[in-house]
Amino acid sequence: MPNNKVFSWSQVEKYRQKTFRFLPKYRLKTRDDAIGFVNERGFLFFWPITGFDVPSLWGAVAGDRPVSNQHDDPAHITWRWKDDSLGKGIWYYAKVLRQKGTLISLDLLPFFYALSPNYGDPEQDYQISYQDGKLSSEEKLVYETILVKGPMDSIMLREESRLSSKENNSRFSRALNLLMRDFRILPIGVAEAGTWNYAFIYDAVHRHFPDLPEKAHVIGESDARMKILESLFRSLGASRIQHIRKLFQWPEGLVERTLEVMLEKNKIVNQVQFEGKEGEWFLLNSLS
Numbered sequence: 001m002p003n004n005k006v007f008s009w010s011q012v013e014k015y016r017q018k019t020f021r022f023l024p025k026y027r028l029k030t031r032d033d034a035i036g037f038v039n040e041r042g043f044l045f046f047w048p049i050t051g052f053d054v055p056s057l058w059g060a061v062a063g064d065r066p067v068s069n070q071h072d073d074p075a076h077i078t079w080r081w082k083d084d085s086l087g088k089g090i091w092y093y094a095k096v097l098r099q100k101g102t103l104i105s106l107d108l109l110p111f112f113y114a115l116s117p118n119y120g121d122p123e124q125d126y127q128i129s130y131q132d133g134k135l136s137s138e139e140k141l142v143y144e145t146i147l148v149k150g151p152m153d154s155i156m157l158r159e160e161s162r163l164s165s166k167e168n169n170s171r172f173s174r175a176l177n178l179l180m181r182d183f184r185i186l187p188i189g190v191a192e193a194g195t196w197n198y199a200f201i202y203d204a205v206h207r208h209f210p211d212l213p214e215k216a217h218v219i220g221e222s223d224a225r226m227k228i229l230e231s232l233f234r235s236l237g238a239s240r241i242q243h244i245r246k247l248f249q250w251p252e253g254l255v256e257r258t259l260e261v262m263l264e265k266n267k268i269v270n271q272v273q274f275e276g277k278e279g280e281w282f283l284l285n286s287l288s
Contacts, residue, residue, distance in 0.1 A: 007283070009274045015237040015287060016053075021060035028060045031081045038091045042108040042231030046082060046093070046101035052247055055235050057082070057103060086200075087188035087208070094186040097247060099177045108231060110215040113205075114224040115250075116183040122206040122213060123147060126184065138163060138175040143184055143204070151203035153191035176202070225250065225258040233268060238283045 017023050021037060028034050037060050038044065044055040047067055058067055062075035082093060082101075092109045096102035104112055117134065118125050126143055129135035141161045146152070149160060154176070158164045163172040179185045187200035188208055206213055228248070233239065245255050259282060262268045272283040 005288075006273045006275060009277055011287060012237045012274070016235075017064075019235050019237070020055045020064070022064045024063070026060075027063065028057075031085065034060075034078075034081050035090050038103045039105045039107065041105075041235050043097070043102060043104045043112075043228070044235070045097070046078070046103060049098065049100050052098065053236055053239065053243065054097075054232075054247070083190050086190065089209070092186070092209075094180040094183075095177050096181055096183075098249075099181055108227065109209070110212060110219055111224040111227045113183050113212055113216040114219040115221060115228075116216075118183060118206075118213065118216075120213075122184065122204065136171075136175065136178070138168075138171045139179055139184075142172070142175045143179055146185060146202060146204050151188060151201050153193045153199040153201045155191075155193045155199050157202060222258070222261070225254060226261060229258050229262060230267060233262075233282070233284045236284075237287050238272065238274070238281045240279055240281050242279075 018026060019041070021027055028037055034057060037055075037057070041055050044057060044060075045052070046057050048056040048059050057078045058075060061078055062068070062073070068075065082103075085091065086093065089106075091106060092104040092112075094102065096104065096112070117129055126135055126140065130137075130140050138161075141163065142157060145157060145161045152160065158168075158172050161172070163175075176185070183205050185202045186205050186208060188203045189201040191199050191201050193199040229244070232244070232247075241255060241259065244259075248255065259268070259270070262282075263270055266285055268282045268285055269288045270280070270282050272281040272288070273279075274281060
């Protein structure tokens with residue numbers, strides 16, 4: 001049944017103070033704390049992203065404040081945790097949601113992968129995507145270079161993919177981002193290369209997580225969306241449908257369909273209003 005009660009937004013803020021780890025007593029102090037946080041939340045951003053209410057690794061260390069421009073800010077320990085963890089298989093890191101740095105727990109990873117364009121053999125799926133016009137020629141070049149020649153840093157990858165000219169700067173960057181978004185490649189380490197002696201080393205996802213395609217194969221897309229949205233609501237407590245659409249960018253109507261199932265299962269309530277907030281919200285049932 002619709003819920004027409006007007007709630008205080010402070011209830012959601014208090015909830016997020018805990019789930020986002022903004023309160024000093026919940027802050028992350030070690031990399032093991034960070035691993036536990038990712039496993040607890042399911043997925044989060046590396047940095048806080050303006051316009052998206054999603055937990056971030058930075059926020060869980062620094063609290064609710066902007067990312068500092070000072071290199072000696074103690075909260076920048078998050079950089080070391082992230083870089084030192086690449087290739088270790090303790091979580092999944094790549095530019096996924098909104099093509100921003102995203103950390104995903106290994107438990108939730110198959111559900112994200114189940115929604116990717118990787119249906120069967122990853123070394124054949126990309127060819128189908130290219131033939132269907134869903135994969136650019138630059139993406140194809142970069143991905144095939146990694147498939148044939150193995151992991152390599154972004155500087156070498158540009159050269160080997162024949163995309164090293166200045167006019168290809170944006171094309172190469174876009175190819176990397178889209179291949180990461182679609183769970184085809186991911187960074188597995190850092191090399192001392194390029195102008196700043198800092199360049200990600202990339203490899204194919206299915207080589208780094210060889211059991212991932214098989215784990216994802218048995219998960220239906222509707223179940224995958226349900227699992228991911230459940231994780232989101234456990235982090236946020238409340239959200240609007242517009243926010244969810246913008247975050248995941250799923251095909252038209254699929255956010256609505258997933259929310260309807262969650263309502264039927266009494267996981268959330270709808271038509272909730274908050275004092276001082278516009279529109280109607282969906283609220284975690286345990287907070288209603």
